[in-house]
Amino acid sequence: MSTGERPRRRTRATTGARTAGRTILVALLVSLAARPAAAHQFSSRFDAPIPLELLYGGAAAAVAATALLLAAVNETPTLRRRLVAVPRGVARAAAASARAAFFLAFVGVLVAGLAGPRAAAENFATLFTWSIWLKGVGLVAVVAGSPWRTLSPWRTLYDALCRLEGREIRLRSYPSGLGHWPALAWFVVLVGVAENLTQVPQLPAATAVVVAVYALVTLGGALLFGREWFERGDVFEALYDLLGRTAPLSATPRDGEWAIELRAPWRDCSAPLSTRTLTAFVVAMVYTVTFDGFAESPLYQSLYFGVREAFDVGPSVSVVLYEAGLFGFLLAYLLVVVAVDRLTRIARDRSGAEAGASRAGADAKADGGDGSDAASPPASAALAFGGTLLPIAAGYEVAHNYGFVATYLGRLPTLAGFDAADPLWWLSIPAFWISQVLFIVAGHVVAVVAADAVVRRNLTARPSGDGDERSSSAHWTPSGDAARRRAPPKRWALLAHAPLVALMVGYTALSLWVVSLPVAG
Known part of the structure; x- marks a missing residue:
């Protein structure tokens, strides 16, 4: 262990304590104003949920597309x-x-x-x-x-x-x-x-x-x-x-x-994020847009009133339900990041991608290290993979909101005394359902391609960076010519990719399930 590592750990512990304190403060503040409400206050003909057969078809398409991409793509396509x-x-x-x-x-x-x-x-x-x-x-x-x-x-x-x-x-x-x-x-x-x-x-x-x-x-x-x-x-x-x-x-x-x-829409999604809080922001985006749809369903209403009656609490319990789900999403992401990080190290070892380990060790010592950074810190992995979730958030954002935005645009003329318009008059309800599934599955596919690019890059790299909150360089960096000459076998890329793919399939299936729920009146 290097001499500078112990103070760094104390700094990370302090940062974690401050993060927890800020989260509690935000929770207390927003709990004071919480009331049960559906955000999309105006109904439209698109409020009907998608049929279950489309839900299952979309989930199957997401899984099939993932398998095909991982089996067929040898390198990330560029456009x-x-x-x-x-x-x-x-x-x-x-x-x-x-x-x-x-x-x-x-x-x-x-x-x-x-x-x-x-x-x-x-x-x-x-x-x-x-x-x-x-x-x-x-x-x-x-x-x-x-x-x-x-x-x-x-x-x-x-x-x-x-x-x-x-x-x-x-x-x-x-x-x-x-x-x-x-x-x-x-x-x-x-x-x-x-x-x-x-x-x-x-x-x-x-x-x-x-x-x-x-x-x-x-x-x-x-x-x-x-x-x-x-x-x-x-x-x-x-x-x-x-x-x-x-x-x-x-x-x-x-x-x-x-x-x-x-x-290529995955181009910027495979780039590392700049701070750990920005990574948490991405996970919050994925969760909140899903919660937005779930909060409009009778199932959520039943859960909300059931918890209120069981614990004899007020309307602020809705914030507790929201934050519990957010915590679950953050925990799931962190567990997956740790798993991918460890599998990536195993894959590098087993595939021989670190054939120039002696040279890398010498370089590390020349930089003032002791070669012990072969295990990348979870913070670095979190930054590296955070952006790969963005296409899932974007796909559901479009699927869930484009009909809602069009409805409100059509109502703006009423403020000037004109009749309301329907910008989507040409779109049938079945076509709208299909478009929702396509947007969500397309977001999943882009996310898988972006994650695959990150995994392949990290299999031929060594970790660097000090995990500083502001640092944009706290991610894996190339470890030398020897590592670049020996690309890891595809089976190791699939192994390292598996936990993240499972998480993405889970997020996508959850998004499809939410759009299949009826809207509470």
């Missing part, structure tokens, strides 16, 4: 094709228009929520905030990458203040140990609890107050820590950036124009 080029001036004008329009919508939410009609169906604040803003922008991110850095009203306000000041405003540096904790806490409070478990989405004034408070806190954080606060403290920026990793379309500035390209 990058240019579709169209947009002049940079046109792109800038479009971005400026979009930013101005969204800022006006933000102001409209505040005004309408506080001074508009009290009925949720007649108020712009409730119609826009929880569907077109929260869910709709997420769908755009899944398709074409996150637009939030352009749309963000808090960035608009901050940039205006910086122009007035003549420089970037920042009173101090962002704490390195804080990671993405602010964004994760806000995700649990706003998306996990406020949207799914309270009456806030049905109350225009409450919606406006929530948006105003969040805007003030986020702007204050930016004035204190600078633009880095948006990246790590803004829940919308973190959420949409993560969903944008799965986008099959991308826009890249090149030679005075923006190139719109088609790319």
